[in-house]
Amino acid sequence: METKPKYLYKNSKRLDGRNLDDYRKMKIKMDVVPNAQGSAEVIFGKTKVTAAVHGPRVMHPRRLALPDKALLRAKYDMFSFSVEDRKRPGPGRREIEISKVTAEAFRSVVFLEKFPRTVIDLFVSVTQADASTRITGINAASLALAAAGIPMRSLVVGVTFGKIYDEKGVGHVAIDVDKPEDQWGMADVAYARAPATGDVVLLQMDGDMTKEEFDKGKKMADKAIDVVYKAQIKALKDKFEVSK
């Protein structure tokens, strides 16, 4: 969308017809990268992300290995054709930052101490971008790590929320922001938590929100997180079930 729309929310509907607390159609596909130890593709509306895990494996160069635990690294990569205007391949500053917060989101939930001197490499590839890509990546990465059989204290589940304006310019809190809402909206929050430990493990925001708006958005996101959490568990159960 080239020019700023007059409203992102009107007559109790968002531009794509959703209610404020609706997330987009979600789809999970397991084991999409056979060469990886574990992998999954997660789709939220038009955002498509594939995550794959290699490791625990020997760390090269050896001097970077940690003596008492595994190092968990993440590489978030946006494919050149995943966005409207072609993105130059390779990581830019944005991708390096997202890689860092993605790795950190998982460091507290993975039992890293079980694999000293090794590295767990997490690759997050955005094949089609329509906002909320880092959070879609977090959900895919959680599934990929679990599919790889890496012991975790909890899965990690995320949903974004943000603030969108109506025709009078009044802000409304909504979850799972899409591209126009991300681009033109008044605020957006990337939010992920580890349901089994109860901790928030990823939180980033830009924009402008009151504390009340933030609390409201977080509450709405938590409800959606419950649903996504159950979907993650179901996908893993389907994968690991011996026979039906």
Added chain:
Amino acid sequence: MMNNVTLKNILELLKDGKRLDGRKIDEFRDIEIETNVISKAEGSARVKLGKTEVLVGVKVNLGKPYPDSPDKGVLMTGLELSPMSCSEFESGPPREKAIEISRVIDRTIREGKIIEVSKLCIEAGEKVWMVFVDVYTMNFDGNLIDAATLGAMAALMTAKLPRLENDEVIRTDLKESLPVNGLAVASTFLKVGDKIIVDPTKDEEDASVSRLAVGIKDGNIVALQMGGDLGISDKELDDILERAIKHSKKLLKYLKKK
């Protein structure tokens, strides 16, 4: 790298004209082509060649022509060996292997004159369309050249040209197709032991000593790229070219089904 047992098995089996995965020496793996898989791209395709999988996207940008061809559009082909697709691929900018392969794919598209670059000129010397063909490996099990060339063709075939409205690039509701003229395909051959095999797996690539990739359009040779540490004989070269022409007909059928 592959272990010695696998290497020994590959070589032993090949003596009897057999391959580790049960294929004949001159047989391709199963091919699956899916197009229009990325809605943000102007053209896209996912190709599976056995366990090798590539995702190809075509983006078209507005740009300035090169000074030596002011009335022609620009074609650029890139390959990213995604580190998730193979445990041996490392993150970082493309190195020798990726650059060589992307240049071979580029050569087949360019020399096959698949894209009519003169039709991509908007204003000579000022404005042209730049076509970017980007190939990403999703899962690697050998023979990227053939898989990526199929993917590039399928993505180009289905690609749409953006519109220009008041100097602004519009990418919604596109109808006009990219000016594509014919189709080319590639077949890659490896010499392993004393046999020449087509469509190698990763293990076969690791076991081989020489490689020849052949790009074919309308039965003619449009690109060649030799690789590996040892050479091949005249007889082997002749055999490879004959076989490449034969395979090109079958590969084209997969594209024409689209």
